Amino acid sequence: MPISRSTLGRLGYEDRLVRHIVARAKPHVDTSLLIGEAEFKERWQATRAELQRRGFDLAYATGSELDRSDCGWLAACYYPQIERFGVFIGTSGTPVVVAGSEGGHVIEESVEQSGAKIALFRAFQISDEEYLGVHWRDLDSILKEVVGDKPVKKVAILTPADVTPHSQVKALTDKFGAENVVFAPEILQRLKYEKSDQELRIMKHANIIVDAAMRGMLAVLRPGVTELEVASVGDRIMKYLGAPRVGFVTIVTSGERNYTVIASASNKRIRDGEMVALGVSPTLNGYHGIVRRTVKVGKKPYNRGQKILMDAVEGLYRTVMDATIKAAKEGLPSNTIDQAGRAYLKKIRIQTLDGKEVGADELPPYTFIHNTGCSECQEGFGAVTPFTTHPLGQKVALMIDVALKGFHERGHALLDQMLYAVIEDAFWVRDGVVGVYNKLPLNVQSLVGNIKPFGKTRNPYYRELPC
Secondary structure, X not given: OOOOHHHHHHHHHHHHHHHHHHXXXXXXXXXXXXXXXXXXXXXHHHHHHHHHHXXXXXXXXXEOXXXXXXXXXXXXXXXXXXXXXXXXXXXXXXXXXXXXXXXXXXXXXXXXXXXXXXXXXXXXXXXXXXXXXXXXXXXXXXXXXXXXXXXXXXXXXXXXXXXXXXXXXXXXXXXXXHHHEEEOOHHHHHHHHOOOHHHHHHXXXXXXXXXXXXXXXXXXXXXXXXXXXXXXXXXXXXXXXXXXXXXXXXXEEEHHHHHHOOOOOOOOEOOOOOEEEEEXXXXXXXXXXXXEEEEEOOOOOOOHHHHHHHXXXXXXXXXXXXXXXXXXXXXXXXXXXXXXXXXXXXXXXXXXXXXXXXXXXXXXOOOXXXXXXXXXXXXXXXOEOOOOOOEOOOEEEEXXXXXXXXXXXXXXXXXXXXXXXXXXXXXXXXXXXXXXXXXXXXXXXXXXXXXOOOHHHXXXXXXXXXX
């Protein structure tokens, strides 16, 4: 069946729109910013010092396409393909990355950035494959390269137990004894939390990319397009601007699909009047940006339930950011930020479809701030919760992720056509000063279906990174 003129026209419009957005953003994106060998050596030294302080002789971190943070931070393993991989680091010498045969070719390219060594290890190959002409290394020879002739009495596993494969744990416990192999993920989690100036700079540029991608998605959003068609525009812009991977699969959920909260885009067609949640997270040279927003499609204004939830989320964002600025400036416990957000929500009462009232404090799906870096949100430490009494770090990158659900359980909406509202951005903290990376406005409804510049309506908490 031939493609219709209307489809060709729409595709032509989208192509011109993407090129327009890319042309405007590209001069401001520096894709050459990398973490160099000198910084990786500093990381290794910091890790070794912590291992020695705790009495460990050897440490192991593991990773996969899903869990890239630990090995990315240790050895620049940012963009693995298919096979798992790991990193051994001792109290001296150069870390060794272990990988399968196919994935190992990818990792071999990656580790050149960090200066780590690499060894092909049969345990990481695809389980039912057989590779020919591969120089496999055994565990003993790999460990000798890492620690030399030093005795290994105690081993730390630096990646959490829920993502470390049992077979890898067993290989270490068989070698060193179960009593001598200890999970100690907090070592890397704490080290990764405080960022270098270069890390903050890379994330600045990742967020320039993400603002452009979201702007493109908003511009093509209209009744009749599919969620995937909208997502494809954001994905295309991100890749044009230099982001080869994402922190999560691009989110576009419309209407009833907002029960999913964070699902990726589907082939569902977006209908006039539906609420749509959008989210993009580009990965630039290993580091992540973020933007998520909720909008309504079509020309109808918000109904009462939609306006209540949208206004509440924007008010929550402002409350949390104000509390973050205060906490960073005064060195307050980080849970004071969470307390401020919850106190704000307790003041808001929402009348439901059945005539009852519910407190807005019952509707958040998660806490308001999480850590970021070599993952979008899986850093393992740094989220702000009711129980985090430590102050914010001196030099950190975080994400404000405020959302409210218009339901308690799937299929039972509390409000009229309003299931979920979210605003998520990235921000930096540096020596008591806070700034949001993203320029995109908090309320982006006026940007739906057009390419108008947002100008003076940009995020009120945006602040240029001072380094």
